[in-house]
Amino acid sequence: xxxxKLTLTQILVGIVGVIIAILFTLPMLWFVFAPFxxxxxxxxxxxxxxxxxxxxxxxxxxxxxxGLLVNSVxxxxxxxxxxxxxxxxxxxxxxxxxLPGRQIFTTVLILFSSVVTGxxxxxxxxxxxxxxxxxxxxxxxxxxxxxxxxxxxxxIVIDFVDGVPRSYEEAAMISGAGPLTLFRDITFPLIRPxxxxxxxxxxVNAWGSFLTPFILLRDPLKVPASVAFYVFYDPxxxxxxxxxxxxxxxxxxxxxxxxxxxxxxxxxxxxxxxxR
Amino acid sequence: MTxxxxxxxKAFGAVKAVNGFNLSVADGxxxxxxxxxxxxxxxxxxxxxxxxxxxEGRVVIAGKDVTELPPRDRDIAMVFxxxxxxxxxxxxxxxxxxxxxxxxxxxxxxSRVAAVAGNLxxxxxxxxxxxxxxxxxxxxxxxxxxxxHHAQVFLFDEPLSxxxxxxxxxxxxxxxxxxREVGITSIYVTHDQAEAMALADRIVVMQSGEIMQxxxxxxxxxxxxxxFVASFIGNPPMNLLQCTVDTGQSIIQFxxxxxxxxxxxxxxxxxxxxxxxxxxxxxxxxxxxxxRAEPSATTIPGKLYVIQxxxxxxxxxxxxxxxxxxxxMFQEETPxxxxxxxxxxxxxxxxxxGANGQLLQ
Ligand SMILES: Nc1ncnc2c1ncn2[C@@H]1O[C@H](COP(=O)(O)OP(=O)(O)OP(=O)(O)O)[C@@H](O)[C@H]1O
Ligand SMILES: [Mg+2]
Numbered sequence: 001x002x003x004x005k006l007t008l009t010q011i012l013v014g015i016v017g018v019i020i021a022i023l024f025t026l027p028m029l030w031f032v033f034a035p036f037x038x039x040x041x042x043x044x045x046x047x048x049x050x051x052x053x054x055x056x057x058x059x060x061x062x063x064x065x066x067g068l069l070v071n072s073v074x075x076x077x078x079x080x081x082x083x084x085x086x087x088x089x090x091x092x093x094x095x096x097x098x099l100p101g102r103q104i105f106t107t108v109l110i111l112f113s114s115v116v117t118g119x120x121x122x123x124x125x126x127x128x129x130x131x132x133x134x135x136x137x138x139x140x141x142x143x144x145x146x147x148x149x150x151x152x153x154x155x156i157v158i159d160f161v162d163g164v165p166r167s168y169e170e171a172a173m174i175s176g177a178g179p180l181t182l183f184r185d186i187t188f189p190l191i192r193p194x195x196x197x198x199x200x201x202x203x204v205n206a207w208g209s210f211l212t213p214f215i216l217l218r219d220p221l222k223v224p225a226s227v228a229f230y231v232f233y234d235p236x237x238x239x240x241x242x243x244x245x246x247x248x249x250x251x252x253x254x255x256x257x258x259x260x261x262x263x264x265x266x267x268x269x270x271x272x273x274x275x276r
Numbered sequence: 277m278t279x280x281x282x283x284x285x286k287a288f289g290a291v292k293a294v295n296g297f298n299l300s301v302a303d304g305x306x307x308x309x310x311x312x313x314x315x316x317x318x319x320x321x322x323x324x325x326x327x328x329x330x331x332e333g334r335v336v337i338a339g340k341d342v343t344e345l346p347p348r349d350r351d352i353a354m355v356f357x358x359x360x361x362x363x364x365x366x367x368x369x370x371x372x373x374x375x376x377x378x379x380x381x382x383x384x385x386x387s388r389v390a391a392v393a394g395n396l397x398x399x400x401x402x403x404x405x406x407x408x409x410x411x412x413x414x415x416x417x418x419x420x421x422x423x424x425h426h427a428q429v430f431l432f433d434e435p436l437s438x439x440x441x442x443x444x445x446x447x448x449x450x451x452x453x454x455x456r457e458v459g460i461t462s463i464y465v466t467h468d469q470a471e472a473m474a475l476a477d478r479i480v481v482m483q484s485g486e487i488m489q490x491x492x493x494x495x496x497x498x499x500x501x502x503x504f505v506a507s508f509i510g511n512p513p514m515n516l517l518q519c520t521v522d523t524g525q526s527i528i529q530f531x532x533x534x535x536x537x538x539x540x541x542x543x544x545x546x547x548x549x550x551x552x553x554x555x556x557x558x559x560x561x562x563x564x565x566x567x568r569a570e571p572s573a574t575t576i577p578g579k580l581y582v583i584q585x586x587x588x589x590x591x592x593x594x595x596x597x598x599x600x601x602x603x604x605m606f607q608e609e610t611p612x613x614x615x616x617x618x619x620x621x622x623x624x625x626x627x628x629x630g631a632n633g634q635l636l637q
Contacts (some may be wrong), residue, residue: 054512165360166359167356167358167360168360168362168363170325170327170347170356170360171354171356171360171361171362171421172329172362172373172377173326173346173347173348174325174327174347174348174350174352174353174354174375175348175353175373175377175421175547176348176351176374176377176378178348178378181377184378185362185373186362189364190363190364
């Protein structure tokens with residue numbers, strides 16, 4: 001192979017690239033090292049004295065632990081399951097129903113997704129949930145999260161349902177399968193990668209959402225981890241960096257683990273279409 | 277079970293896929309649907325299966341009107357033209373699926389799947405997924421999935437089109453044997469006339485969504501009811517020649533070229549139904565034309581075009597005016613023929629079709 005000479009521009013582009021990469025990596029490094037450091041500052045440093053004490057203290061806060069282990073799990077799991085199930089049913093109907101004007105409909109779906117849970121709609125949402133009597137309940141939070149995620153979720157899943165040839169379902173129908181059997185045996189397994197994507201994406205969104213649970217929940221023992229961070233701030237609003245850092249690690253781990261698990265077990269796919 | 281299609285109509289937009297289809301199938305009968313691509317064969321099967329709604333008409337299975345019933349309540353098995361194997365299931369699960377839905381136990385299922393798979397020579401593929409099979413293997417899996425459960429009606433949409441000649445014969449024999457043994461009413465779509473002839477009790481020839489002729493294989497071959505069937509059935513199909521007939525003097529005058537035939541005394545009856553000087557079409561099968569060196573009263577002139585030795589029989593193509601005529605000779609040796617030949621038509625086997633294409637009888 002002929003050796004290629006690097007031009008000056010290529011070298012410059014490389015250098016700029018490295019600088020940008022470092023800028024993005026630094027916070028991650030801080031995030032990895034800080035919780036184990038007994039004297040944390042905002043600068044990145046490899047801990048001189050390694051310690052787990054930050055975690056012990058973080059664990060001792062009831063609000064923080066309930067938030068992480070109970071409330072976030074309920075809200076995240078509920079949103080994940082609810083979004084996936086409703087998106088599957090809606091996408092199936094839209095894909096198979098041959099709606100007239102389907103293209104426009106799906107485009108409008110996408111537009112709506114950014115509106116529903118946006119800051120601007122918080123007051124109507126609050127009033128709606130209030131009049132439903134769901135203030136300070138997990139169900140209220142879950143419903144609002146699902147509502148916000150559904151449009152985009154449906155949009156994604158439609159593509160997967162479109163990718164399942166009708167003749168698979170027809171073959172099953174002739175074999176004697178009713179609508180539910182058919183969905184369980186044929187359609188669901190074939191669109192599962194899409195539902196995985198949507199489910200995990202919904203979970204990550206619910207897990208990380210702050211505004212919705214912050215506004216809809218009152219009881220500190222009901223707030224999810226994303227809101228529970230506030231217990232590590234003193235009344236003046238200054239964070240206890242050590243504890244925030246430790247809690248942040250705990251907060252991240254479940255989502256990463258779930259992602260890895262699902263990816264290993266089923267695999268993700270971001271568009272429809274079936275290997276035959 | 278008996279199957280009746282009554283005045284069935286189905287259109288896709290402007291395309292009349294099935295147009296006034298009437299057919300009554302006896303219990304245990306084997307029907308072949310034959311016709312050019314796009315004539316509505318698949319649509320007819322899908323209507324029987326309940327996968328298409330009708331614009332008009334009725335479908336009756338075993339005396340019961342099933343027109344409004346969903347597919348699963350019709351107890352039907354079907355081989356799809358594109359196989360439609362479930363990509364996420366093993367071959368065993370694919371074939372066993374109709375049994376699973378009907379609640380057959382796993383052990384029972386496996387033994388029946390193994391038996392059918394053995395008959396279709398795919399027994400060694402049961403662990404695989406459909407994507408790991410060749411086209412012909414997938415097709416046999418599709419057939420196995422259809423016949424593993426003995427439904428009331430079998431629908432086959434070109435089930436053997438992808439198999440090589442030998443496998444095809446074996447699979448054909450298996451299907452025929454199974455169908456005879458179990459006595460299941462079957463509708464079989466094929467492009468292969470030989471297959472239709474070999475398998476079917478009756479053949480239905482279709483064109484543009486309409487039935488052109490229904491009859492036993494021999495009837496269809498011997499007495500095509502119209503020029504469409506005549507030009508579709510047979511390999512090569514029947515020769516068709518435009519002509520007019522002078523019934524009084526028993527003279528046939530061809531449009532193609534100046535040629536006149538004076539009919540022999542004893543065969544006048546074949547032209548009895550032809551009106552004098554009406555434009556008609558004369559039809560004759562390749563095996564009823566013989567080649568002579570000298571002209572006679574029943575010959576027309578031909579120019580030798582090509583000779584093909586098909587092994588066991590010879591196919592001679594000769595030019596008559598602008599038209600090519602096929603002549604079949606049953607002999608092994610390729611004959612030496614002069615450039616100019618005389619084609620002798622056997623008037624015991626000549627048909628006349630009217631201007632509307634229908635057989636004059
Ligand atoms: N879903 C559909 N939408 C519109 N037109 C259709 C549809 N299905 C079939 N057709 C049309 O109806 C006619 C009959 O189609 P069909 O599939 O029954 O033909 P076929 O006889 O099975 O042909 P082939 O031998 O090529 O399989 C064709 O002209 C086809 O284009
Ligand atoms: Mg077809």
